Amino acid sequence: MKNKHNKNTLPGFNLSLGYAVLYLSLIVLIPLSATFFKAFTLSWADFWQAVASPRVVASYKLTFGASLIGALINVVFGLLTAWVLTRYHFFGKKFVDAFVDFPFALPTAVAGIALSAIYSTNGWIGSWLEPFGIHVAYTPLGVVVALTFIGLPFVVRTVQPVLEDLGAEVEEAAASLGANRWQVFYKIILPAIWPALITGFALAFARAVGEYGSVIFIAGNMPMVSEITPLIIITKLEQYDYAGATAVAAVMLVISFILLFAINGFQWWSNRRFGNAR
Amino acid sequence: MAFSGGQIDALVMLDKKEDLMSVTISQYTKYTDKVASNRAISEAAWVRYTLIGLTLLFLSLFLFIPLAAVFTEALRKGAQTYFAAIVEPDALSAIKLTLIVAGIAVPMNLVFGVAAAWAIAKFEFRGKSFLTTLIDLPFAVSPVVAGLIYVLMFGLQGWFGGWLSDHDFKIVFAIPGIVLATTFVTFPFVARELIPLMQAQGKEEEEAALVLGASGWQMFWRVTLPNIKWGLLYGVILCNARAMGEFGAVSVVSGHIRGLTNTLPLHVEILYNEYNYAAAFAVASLLALLALLTLALKSYVEWQAAKNAADIEKEIKE
Amino acid sequence: MSIEIKNIKRNFGSFSALNGVSLNIPTGELVALLGPSGCGKTTLLRIIAGLETPDSGSIHFQGEDATDIAVRERGVGFVFQHYALFRHMTIFENVAFGLRVRPKHTRPNETEIKRRVHELLNLVQLNWLADRYPPQLSGGQRQRIALARALAVEPKVLLLDEPFGALDAKVRKDLRRWLRRLHDELHITSVFVTHDQEEALEVADRIVVMNQGVVEQIGSPQEVYDNPASPFVYQFLGNVNLFHSRVHAGFAKIGDIELELDEHQQIQDSPALAYVRPHDIEILRYPDGTSIQAKISYIHAVGPIVHLELKRLDTNAHVEVELTRERFDSLKLNEGETVFLRPHNLRVFLQN
Numbered sequence: 001m002k003n004k005h006n007k008n009t010l011p012g013f014n015l016s017l018g019y020a021v022l023y024l025s026l027i028v029l030i031p032l033s034a035t036f037f038k039a040f041t042l043s044w045a046d047f048w049q050a051v052a053s054p055r056v057v058a059s060y061k062l063t064f065g066a067s068l069i070g071a072l073i074n075v076v077f078g079l080l081t082a083w084v085l086t087r088y089h090f091f092g093k094k095f096v097d098a099f100v101d102f103p104f105a106l107p108t109a110v111a112g113i114a115l116s117a118i119y120s121t122n123g124w125i126g127s128w129l130e131p132f133g134i135h136v137a138y139t140p141l142g143v144v145v146a147l148t149f150i151g152l153p154f155v156v157r158t159v160q161p162v163l164e165d166l167g168a169e170v171e172e173a174a175a176s177l178g179a180n181r182w183q184v185f186y187k188i189i190l191p192a193i194w195p196a197l198i199t200g201f202a203l204a205f206a207r208a209v210g211e212y213g214s215v216i217f218i219a220g221n222m223p224m225v226s227e228i229t230p231l232i233i234i235t236k237l238e239q240y241d242y243a244g245a246t247a248v249a250a251v252m253l254v255i256s257f258i259l260l261f262a263i264n265g266f267q268w269w270s271n272r273r274f275g276n277a278r
Numbered sequence: 279m280a281f282s283g284g285q286i287d288a289l290v291m292l293d294k295k296e297d298l299m300s301v302t303i304s305q306y307t308k309y310t311d312k313v314a315s316n317r318a319i320s321e322a323a324w325v326r327y328t329l330i331g332l333t334l335l336f337l338s339l340f341l342f343i344p345l346a347a348v349f350t351e352a353l354r355k356g357a358q359t360y361f362a363a364i365v366e367p368d369a370l371s372a373i374k375l376t377l378i379v380a381g382i383a384v385p386m387n388l389v390f391g392v393a394a395a396w397a398i399a400k401f402e403f404r405g406k407s408f409l410t411t412l413i414d415l416p417f418a419v420s421p422v423v424a425g426l427i428y429v430l431m432f433g434l435q436g437w438f439g440g441w442l443s444d445h446d447f448k449i450v451f452a453i454p455g456i457v458l459a460t461t462f463v464t465f466p467f468v469a470r471e472l473i474p475l476m477q478a479q480g481k482e483e484e485e486a487a488l489v490l491g492a493s494g495w496q497m498f499w500r501v502t503l504p505n506i507k508w509g510l511l512y513g514v515i516l517c518n519a520r521a522m523g524e525f526g527a528v529s530v531v532s533g534h535i536r537g538l539t540n541t542l543p544l545h546v547e548i549l550y551n552e553y554n555y556a557a558a559f560a561v562a563s564l565l566a567l568l569a570l571l572t573l574a575l576k577s578y579v580e581w582q583a584a585k586n587a588a589d590i591e592k593e594i595k596e
Numbered sequence: 597m598s599i600e601i602k603n604i605k606r607n608f609g610s611f612s613a614l615n616g617v618s619l620n621i622p623t624g625e626l627v628a629l630l631g632p633s634g635c636g637k638t639t640l641l642r643i644i645a646g647l648e649t650p651d652s653g654s655i656h657f658q659g660e661d662a663t664d665i666a667v668r669e670r671g672v673g674f675v676f677q678h679y680a681l682f683r684h685m686t687i688f689e690n691v692a693f694g695l696r697v698r699p700k701h702t703r704p705n706e707t708e709i710k711r712r713v714h715e716l717l718n719l720v721q722l723n724w725l726a727d728r729y730p731p732q733l734s735g736g737q738r739q740r741i742a743l744a745r746a747l748a749v750e751p752k753v754l755l756l757d758e759p760f761g762a763l764d765a766k767v768r769k770d771l772r773r774w775l776r777r778l779h780d781e782l783h784i785t786s787v788f789v790t791h792d793q794e795e796a797l798e799v800a801d802r803i804v805v806m807n808q809g810v811v812e813q814i815g816s817p818q819e820v821y822d823n824p825a826s827p828f829v830y831q832f833l834g835n836v837n838l839f840h841s842r843v844h845a846g847f848a849k850i851g852d853i854e855l856e857l858d859e860h861q862q863i864q865d866s867p868a869l870a871y872v873r874p875h876d877i878e879i880l881r882y883p884d885g886t887s888i889q890a891k892i893s894y895i896h897a898v899g900p901i902v903h904l905e906l907k908r909l910d911t912n913a914h915v916e917v918e919l920t921r922e923r924f925d926s927l928k929l930n931e932g933e934t935v936f937l938r939p940h941n942l943r944v945f946l947q948n
Binding site: 009010011012013015016017019020021023024027028029030031032034035038077080081083084085087088090096098099100101102103104105106107108109110111113114115117118123124125145148149152181206207209210211212213217230231233234237242245246249252253256257259260261264 | 320321326329330332333334336337339340341342343344345347348351386389390392393394396397400401403409411412413414415416417418419420421422423426427428429430431433435436437458461462465481484485488494497498516519520522523524525526529530542543544546547550555558559562565566568569570572573574576577
């Protein structure tokens with residue numbers, strides 16, 4: 001990373017880049033690499049035992065399954081929210097718009113206890129669902145609720161700017177050519193926003209997979225049933241099983257990296273292809 | 279020749295082009311309320327109201343009701359219990375620790391963010407986009423893993439664990455570990471905010487300052503910093519909210535020592551697990567207030583930045 | 597202060613922006629760097645300012661090597677294309693900036709700064725805007741403020757990057773006359789970059805025509821317009837007709853016209869291009885032996901100059917001619933008529 005072809009006269013390049021890389025290495029890169037070094041000290045059999053035992057596999061299923069459902073719910077309702085916020089006028093719209101970021105701002109532990117309070121059998125919503133035999137708190141359904149909550153802003157915030165920048169003219173053109181409203185939506189609008197939808201979905205999913213704070217209060221944390229993977233890591237740590245915890249963490253890290261690079265790659269691709277996805 | 283003519287000025291004036299681009303985008307007919315009232319491209323009233331209703335129902339279920347629940351539960355046993363829970367010594371020490379941790383982590387990431395954004399936005403170098411991706415890395419890592427990596431580094435069985443215990447210096451299960459884990463999870467906030475902003479602003483004003491005889495620091499303090507202040511503030515607000523509210527990462531490295539290594543979110547957890555719901559929600563309500571304050575500040579800064587951006591667009595258009 | 601530029605080279609990656617440029621700018625002159633976008637003119641200007649560093653070659657101010665002097669110590673005034681006014685500072689503070697950032701021992705006191713800034717604002721006739729912010733000004737006003745700001749540091753050299761590029765046509769004309777007068781008052785050695793030939797011809801003492809990283813011609817506006825040194829300069833400055841031709845043993849043949857060329861005596865049957873300006877073509881009713889037959893396809897007769905488009909009968913090539921209204925009226929030309937063209941000032945360049 002040398003300033004070779006760039007005889008820029010602005011000062012501070014070496015200082016700023018040097019400091020940024022040093023700080024990045026100390027805080028992020030070196031500690032992260034420690035996980036892999038630690039994981040490599042395990043024998044293959046031990047590693048496999050740690051990451052593929054039935055209880056851990058059940059946690060993967062729950063974590064990824066609930067994250068997927070949560071992200072899909074957010075695709076539907078995130079698109080709806082973004083649509084309503086950009087297209088319609090209603091009382092308190094500005095307030096609602098600002099409030100969409102609430103899950104980003106609210107500490108996850110607070111979200112966790114608040115959600116478990118309202119969805120427990122005697123809570124505000126839980127008591128309504130109780131007669132129908134639907135239990136949310138302390139079941140996998142609770143995990144879905146928590147992960148939907150924390151992923152909520154992603155789809156809204158990626159789709160919203162694209163909807164705003166979408167010229168009214170193309171829709172008017174389509175309407176003048178005889179398309180009805182629904183045809184305009186799925187032939188004109190949807191093709192323009194789907195890169196943003198996918199990006200929002202992937203961001204919400206990636207965030208949900210690693211989430212801990214908001215889930216553990218509402219999940220019930222029963223092994224094989226409602227125990228998420230990050231909790232497995234904590235449990236192993238509390239039992240001083242550092243190697244096992246590291247092995248599971250390494251698996252999660254690899255998945256996170258793949259998701260991160262896939263999202264970045266997709267955004268790069270869609271920017272080139274469409275020039276409008278954020 | 280690899281480039282056709284015309285590309286050289288394109289290189290030199292890349293920054294200006296970007297400014298112009300942002301103008302072109304804004305010149306599109308934006309989907310404002312005015313456009314939405316156009317009947318040809320809007321929906322029937324019943325469709326609109328159904329969609330608005332559905333949205334508000336969804337947001338109520340997931341946002342407004344949980345927020346209301348926090349305050350209701352907090353005040354369920356009266357104002358006296360509420361305030362008692364907040365002024366209790368363990369709660370106070372948790373507040374203090376939370377402030378200390380954010381007070382260290384946020385400035386560290388602020389300095390990093392400015393340095394990284396300066397290098398990335400104003401200079402060309404190999405590996406730039408890779409570096410930008412690496413800065414995002416902490417957002418992709420589970421908070422639990424973020425805590426774990428410091429345990430592996432500095433814990434008793436970690437790389438530096440032996441050396442640290444020999445010198446009687448504690449990082450894990452002590453404040454330095456909490457600071458490190460918090461720094462990790464809030465790492466990208468400021469940099470992410472500043473990089474696109476500084477790229478869009480280009481280098482002309484800085485160059486003008488240098489031509490007029492300003493030194494590097496004079497240029498930075500008098501020209502660069504005033505131009506990025508809203509973006510910087512925005513990043514700091516988000517960074518601070520996450521730093522004060524972080525739970526997973528801190529939970530791994532803290533050791534949960536009451537009155538010593540408990541931050542506010544961890545204190546909420548302990549109270550909750552002791553079935554002391556009123557106290558747990560009372561402390562949680564402080565964090566919820568922080569979240570509301572964050573949203574308010576964020577909206578204010580967005581409004582200010584939009585006002586600034588409008589000024590800049592106006593400046594270029596004429 | 598005079599500027600000497602010696603054999604400057606500058607590459608961006610594999611693209612050569614400046615490929616050995618040498619240039620002398622005497623004290624007090626107003627020089628235009630003229631060329632199409634991508635010709636390297638802006639890069640050259642930025643190198644003179646110290647905003648870019650050359651790969652090789654040197655810059656001398658008043659005989660002293662300035663190549664390695666940092667931009668902030670060069671003492672040049674630079675007016676940026678988009679003005680680069682500091683948008684968070686008032687107009688007053690923008691102009692005062694260069695004085696305020698001086699080291700303590702050379703920094704003027706507050707009264708002196710005030711005096712100097714107001715003097716400059718008066719010079720650009722915008723003193724009444726001192727307390728406004730840049731976004732509140734029109735483009736032309738910003739341009740003048742940018743100039744006042746550059747002059748505040750009392751530069752020995754004034755550099756302007758496309759100074760009128762971002763302005764609309766009317767303001768542009770007013771401003772460039774104003775700049776010319778200002779230069780005549782101040783006599784600071786000035787260099788400005790432009791891609792607009794009209795602007796360069798009107799404002800500059802001397803014009804440096806650049807193309808693809810090299811200097812094509814240096815000369816007064818008159819010289820470069822009347823005696824272009826290369827086909828590129830011919831085509832870039834003003835309208836021009838191009839005739840395909842062959843050169844053989846000191847003669848060029850264009851249609852029926854034979855032209856004697858002393859400089860190409862040794863050339864044997866080589867293809868060549870002949871250039872002639874539209875106002876250097878005479879229209880005749882009858883052939884005179886050295887003329888080309890053509891048919892008038894279009895007449896644009898608005899204003900003092902009449903523009904004609906014609907088609908050569910021998911090659912079907914398109915020819916443009918400009919006549920004075922007087923000449924046009926006396927010839928009584930109509931569209932569709934066949935006439936004879938007699939070019940003056942033909943310049944022949946060999947094709948290779």
